[in-house]
Amino acid sequence: MPTASRLSLHRLCLAAALVLSWPTHAQSPAAGAAPEMAARPAGPPQPGGRYVVDPTHTFVLYEMGHYGTSTNRGRFGTRDGQVQVDAAGQLARVDVSFDMASINTGVDLLNRHVQSSDFLNVADFPTGRYEAEDVRIEEGRVQVLRGRLTLMGQTHPVDMRAVRFNCYVSPLHGRQVCGGDFEAEILRSQWGINWGLQFGFEDRVRLLVQVETVLVPAAAR
Template sequence: MRTTFIAAAVAALAFAGAAQAQSANYGIDPTHTFVTFEIGHFGATTNRGRFDKKEGTIQLDKAGKSGKVDISVDVTSINTGTPGFDKHLQSADLFDAAKHPTIKFSSTKFTFNGDKVSEVAGNLTLLGKTQPVTLKATQFNCYENPMLKREVCGGDFETTIDRTAFGMNYGVDWGFPKNVRLVIQVEAVKQ
């Protein structure tokens, strides 16, 4: 009986070790990662911008179909191509970069379709308020990078948020939309 118990315990530990060994850590490649936003402008055009400084880590267990992601975005790195507009976006009217210099996303759940990530649910913190969001993958793949000689995983993800849920109300009374489309293109290198 004792031998059976010991054998079962060793098998359980071996299985747990094998399952844990499947999980890998990835560092976000800032040269292949972009966080952009789009919001309508009086129903005539679309304003677009991006954040040039971002960092984060990803943990991915393809066999166990799970993962974890933490991404931080520097609000002061906002770039629309128009310096005056960038300054207004950083002001207290909108992103309030002086008080809230960072936007953060932390995952709570990965969903897979086969061996590919199809969505990542998590919490987005903007202007000091945290709301749940789900980032849907429009594409996802892992590949062996020929220059780095390491695995790289990445994809294009998107969601639409109601900015007023975070307290960003500027221009709503004038007809600016509440909804903002976020597009996140991310590649991360296995560490």
């Protein structure tokens, strides 16, 4: 065998031996080690704190029956919003605005129809809004938001039930984040959204709101 070939083979065997003999603990993180992206619990909302909506984690979704068979679903993005906490650490005000033109049903043709004057008339009413100043809290946890929903220029009372609510310290923001999932049922005809009722589209609509808000630093309030 040529000298160069013997030298290459020797190096290959030596490299393989080093790999096989390398300690197992050097190849993987120690058991139980927390990843750098792990969130930390943060307790309840900060008394007197103001939180602003994180639009990448806040959406309004709807579900509406379709001819008594399947369910039509869509999602709206948020424009802005905030949550104000009083001195006692209770939610005092919730205010979220959402972008009606951002509707996404998964079907472009249906998106355009929902945006039209048949449904939401986005050209004249580009923004929806939910406001609540009456928050029911039991055993330190948010239970119900008693507020009002504005669509198509009309405002009516809507209570949002909390499915879950929690706070944590975000590894991305380095600040406390509070949020949860909320749900309600409405009759869309109350807001003048009547198209399709005569065809079998249901009047009753389920709303689901997922929201996360980030604590504003005291110096910026």
